[in-house]
Amino acid sequence: MDADHIVEVRGLTAGYAGQAVLHDINFRVRRGEIFMILGGSGSGKSTLLKNMIGLYPAMSGEVFIGGDDIVGARGAAREKILRKFGVMYQGGALFGSMSLEGNVALPLEEWTRLPAAARALLARLKLQQVGLDGFAGYLPSEISGGMQKRAAVARAMALDPALLFLDEPSSGLDPVTSAELDELIRSLSRNLGITFVIASHELSSIFAIADRVIMLDGGGIVAEGDPRELRDRPTNDYVRAFFHHGKERAAA
Amino acid sequence: MTADRAAQPVLRVESGEKETVLHLAGRLDDATVAACWDEALGAVSAARDVRVDCAGVDYCGGAGFALLVALEEAAGRHGARVRVEGLAARFRELYDGLEREKLRAAPEPERGHGGWVADVGYITSERAGDWRAEAEFVGEVGAGLVSLARHPRTLRLREWWRIVEKAGSNALPIVGLVSFLTGVIIAFQAAMPMRQFGVDIFVVNLVALAITRELGPIMTAIVLAGRTGSAFAAEIGTMKVNEEVAALTTMGLSPVRFLAVPRVLAGIAVTPLLTVYSMAAGIAGGLVVLMLIDFPLATLMNQLSGALELQDIAAGLIKSFFFGAVVAGVGCLRGLRTGAGPAAVGDSTTRSVVTSIFLIVVLDAIFAVVYYNIDF
Ligand SMILES: Nc1ncnc2c1ncn2[C@@H]1O[C@H](COP(=O)(O)OP(=O)(O)OP(=O)(O)O)[C@@H](O)[C@H]1O
Ligand SMILES: [Mg+2]
Numbered sequence: 001m002d003a004d005h006i007v008e009v010r011g012l013t014a015g016y017a018g019q020a021v022l023h024d025i026n027f028r029v030r031r032g033e034i035f036m037i038l039g040g041s042g043s044g045k046s047t048l049l050k051n052m053i054g055l056y057p058a059m060s061g062e063v064f065i066g067g068d069d070i071v072g073a074r075g076a077a078r079e080k081i082l083r084k085f086g087v088m089y090q091g092g093a094l095f096g097s098m099s100l101e102g103n104v105a106l107p108l109e110e111w112t113r114l115p116a117a118a119r120a121l122l123a124r125l126k127l128q129q130v131g132l133d134g135f136a137g138y139l140p141s142e143i144s145g146g147m148q149k150r151a152a153v154a155r156a157m158a159l160d161p162a163l164l165f166l167d168e169p170s171s172g173l174d175p176v177t178s179a180e181l182d183e184l185i186r187s188l189s190r191n192l193g194i195t196f197v198i199a200s201h202e203l204s205s206i207f208a209i210a211d212r213v214i215m216l217d218g219g220g221i222v223a224e225g226d227p228r229e230l231r232d233r234p235t236n237d238y239v240r241a242f243f244h245h246g247k248e249r250a251a252a
Numbered sequence: 253m254t255a256d257r258a259a260q261p262v263l264r265v266e267s268g269e270k271e272t273v274l275h276l277a278g279r280l281d282d283a284t285v286a287a288c289w290d291e292a293l294g295a296v297s298a299a300r301d302v303r304v305d306c307a308g309v310d311y312c313g314g315a316g317f318a319l320l321v322a323l324e325e326a327a328g329r330h331g332a333r334v335r336v337e338g339l340a341a342r343f344r345e346l347y348d349g350l351e352r353e354k355l356r357a358a359p360e361p362e363r364g365h366g367g368w369v370a371d372v373g374y375i376t377s378e379r380a381g382d383w384r385a386e387a388e389f390v391g392e393v394g395a396g397l398v399s400l401a402r403h404p405r406t407l408r409l410r411e412w413w414r415i416v417e418k419a420g421s422n423a424l425p426i427v428g429l430v431s432f433l434t435g436v437i438i439a440f441q442a443a444m445p446m447r448q449f450g451v452d453i454f455v456v457n458l459v460a461l462a463i464t465r466e467l468g469p470i471m472t473a474i475v476l477a478g479r480t481g482s483a484f485a486a487e488i489g490t491m492k493v494n495e496e497v498a499a500l501t502t503m504g505l506s507p508v509r510f511l512a513v514p515r516v517l518a519g520i521a522v523t524p525l526l527t528v529y530s531m532a533a534g535i536a537g538g539l540v541v542l543m544l545i546d547f548p549l550a551t552l553m554n555q556l557s558g559a560l561e562l563q564d565i566a567a568g569l570i571k572s573f574f575f576g577a578v579v580a581g582v583g584c585l586r587g588l589r590t591g592a593g594p595a596a597v598g599d600s601t602t603r604s605v606v607t608s609i610f611l612i613v614v615l616d617a618i619f620a621v622v623y624y625n626i627d628f
Contacts, residue, residue, distance in 0.1 A: 005422070030481060096592075096593035096594045096595065097593065097594065097595045099360070108282065111282070112282035112283065112286055113282075113283070113286040113287075114282055114285065114286045114289065114291070114315060114318075115289055117322070118286070118289050118301060118315070118318055118319070121318045121321060121322055122315055122318040124355050124357070124358075125317055125318055125321065125350065125355060126314055128350065128351060128354060128355060129346075131356035133351065134354060134358050135358070136356075137358050137359070137360035137361060138360075138361055139593065140593070141592040141593045142361060143476070152559045156315070158314070159282065160282070160313035160314050160315070161283060179435070187346070188596070190342070191343065191345055191346050192313075192342075192344040192346075193253050198357065212521065246343075246577065
């Protein structure tokens with residue numbers, strides 16, 4: 001893997017209980033780009049993402065993150081790779097017994113030597129970046145689902161990782177909040193050079209922020225490239241259906 | 253992040269005539285900021301204007317922004333101002349976008365504490381509501397069981413069988429072990445003093461009566477409260493937290509009929525069976541001890557058939573029906589009354605076990621009085 005790429009997936013086959021959901025997946029993510037994994041519900045976006053972050057052991061293949069293979073890594077080597085990225089899970093996965101501030105400050109407590117006041121301030125700063133001013137003291141169960149997602153993004157960003165994995169960041173959000181989140185992602189990418197790998201099927205987000213996409217269907221990648229290019233010159237029927245049905249419905 | 257990076261001089265303080273200048277340089281990430289945090293804040297504690305020179309900063313992460321904001325706040329506390337200069341445009345944009353006012357520690361939301369008077373009122377009305385809800389629950393479970401008896405087809409058998417299996421047959425080893433050892437202990441403790449008076453054969457009567465009338469049903473119920481009632485509370489509680497219970501309600505299905513009734517029925521069905529098994533195991537434990545102190549098995553069996561009447565077993569079994577209903581019912585009720593968040597599931601589980609054991613003991617006392625009075 002060269003210096004231009006931060007993630008490389010090679011020959012990844014992955015699934016559950018010996019049943020492969022994804023077969024022989026290959027792609028690379030460039031440093032600093034916003035890379036989206038597209039596909040219908042159940043096409044394996046979350047599965048791909050979870051294998052890329054080492055949550056499930058891949059059935060075969062390799063996933064390089066910043067040059068290190070996460071699939072075979074154990075112990076300290078694995079921990080070192082895990083520190084390179086942040087993750088936002090599809091459901092948010094905030095710790096219910098901690099305030100939002102506590103949730104965001106937790107990785108800081110674990111991994112940095114910042115004094116407590118600095119951690120708390122930094123946590124509130126991250127929460128402000130996702131528009132959750134004034135909710136730092138709330139418990140996850142005391143805020144809405146969309147707010148939980150944004151708090152989860154804040155937690156994923158706590159350690160200023162160079163790479164963020166987001167699973168469906170904007171699904172379940174209203175269009176305004178969703179656009180704000182897109183704007184946040186763009187600004188973080190532009191200003192801090194963070195690379196994003198995002199699983200999504202929100203057309204508006206895709207065209208607003210994605211630099212490059214891959215599309216999953218039937219257990220493999222059916223298209224790869226610039227989203228506008230794919231929309232205007234679809235390479236196969238599934239790609240056409242994905243972009244055009246969505247557009248027709250949005251126009252109707 | 254690494255030690256050598258933290259060792260770079262990120263901060264240089266220059267205290268001039270009119271102002272203090274902080275020169276920041278290099279990477280401002282969590283490690284470098286942690287290393288210079290105290291020194292930087294210490295430098296702005298005097299009431300003098302501060303200039304922060306960031307010309308040498310080539311990366312500013314969240315911790316860097318936190319440091320700049322903290323400097324502003326610290327200086328502002330004694331009326332001084334902070335000017336940040338030379339920050340690269342891409343960081344400047346994020347920095348200027350921060351709303352300082354809103355970064356102050358926010359108060360926690362109101363969680364309904366209005367002094368002890370309000371608390372007393374609140375808890376009283378809560379309790380009253382609790383009792384009403386509990387009575388309603390008992391009523392609804394009862395009605396559910398009656399309607400199930402009328403229309404047995406409405407029981408979802410596969411689901412019910414799964415519950416029976418988990419609550420019943422999977423509990424056999426632990427119930428057997430606990431009861432057997434209880435029999436062993438009683439026989440052993442009783443045999444020594446009774447042998448002094450030459451009446452040690454009557455240990456058989458003691459064990460048989462104690463186990464069938466009291467200990468068998470109680471041990472079984474307590475084991476059930478610990479492993480089955482708590483499982484009901486956790487399972488239903490998790491469903492409640494995940495809004496599955498809400499989903500049932502909006503589908504027009506009563507969570508009590510759908511979740512609690514089959515479980516209570518399972519509790520009523522398996523507890524007496526487990527109790528009979530527990531009685532057998534307990535008596536076996538007692539007999540084993542007596543055989544070890546040289547009573548022949550035939551003598552013991554003879555004594556046992558004289559000591560034990562069907563009535564004693566019935567007395568234990570009748571109780572066990574009620575114990576089963578209480579354990580399963582309390583587990584379901586606690587599960588359905590789970591609050592929000594994962595900690596609430598833990599609370600419900602704990603409360604289900606504590607409440608069940610308490611009610612078992614209370615019920616047992618009531619049975620003792622009733623049996624005595626009707627001479628059963
Ligand atoms: N824990 C699991 N065990 C077994 N199979 C699973 C599990 N999670 C997902 N699957 C299967 O893997 C396939 C891909 O699921 P995945 O969650 O990756 O889809 P997705 O593209 O993220 O969908 P969505 O857009 O709905 O989130 C599905 O067919 C699903 O049935
Ligand atoms: Mg998914």
